[in-house]
Amino acid sequence: MPQVRYAVATSLDGYISRADGSFDWIISDPTMDFGAAFARFDTFLVGRKTFDLMRQPGSPPLPPGSKTFVFSRTLKADYPGVSVLSEVSAAAMEAIRAQARKDVWLFGGGELFRSLLDLGLVDAVEVKIMPVLLGDGIPLLAHPAREARLRLTGHRVYPSGIVSLEYEVTRAAE
Numbered sequence: 001m002p003q004v005r006y007a008v009a010t011s012l013d014g015y016i017s018r019a020d021g022s023f024d025w026i027i028s029d030p031t032m033d034f035g036a037a038f039a040r041f042d043t044f045l046v047g048r049k050t051f052d053l054m055r056q057p058g059s060p061p062l063p064p065g066s067k068t069f070v071f072s073r074t075l076k077a078d079y080p081g082v083s084v085l086s087e088v089s090a091a092a093m094e095a096i097r098a099q100a101r102k103d104v105w106l107f108g109g110g111e112l113f114r115s116l117l118d119l120g121l122v123d124a125v126e127v128k129i130m131p132v133l134l135g136d137g138i139p140l141l142a143h144p145a146r147e148a149r150l151r152l153t154g155h156r157v158y159p160s161g162i163v164s165l166e167y168e169v170t171r172a173a174e
Helices: 034-039 048-054 090-099 110-118
Strands: 004-011 015-017 041-047 067-071 082-085 103-107 124-130 148-157 163-172
Touching (some): 041 048, 041 090, 041 110, 048 067, 103 110
Parallel strands (some): 041 067, 041 103
Antiparallel strands (some): 004 015, 124 163, 148 163
């Protein structure tokens, strides 16, 4: 069954974007294979704020043929190729997983990550730690959140100073 993977860039002090949502501090590394990274997924889950950023001019497009699900209570469902869901639920996630042929990328969105993690619906957390301290911004995991246990499954240090950590979510702490 396809896994739901929260794959995200974060600052060393744990922020996924500046307070205004900008991510100009994220650097790239020429040794990273973004094509291979995107090829692992055919389904993308995003929150409303991330979707708004994705619609801005210059934002990279998602792979052709992929499916995008936006979780929002206020967004109208009038975007071609995008499904808008008003509630985060186990039933919705079961239906999304059932249609996915590859893994599902939980893309950005600390609040959506928290909601899915709290429901036990995130299988893996993949973090690219950028060599920067922001001091403020949107946290990797929005508060309040329940504790979750992780098991390290992979790691890599890139020449640029980016550190990649991959974890399996083993179980939520009681």
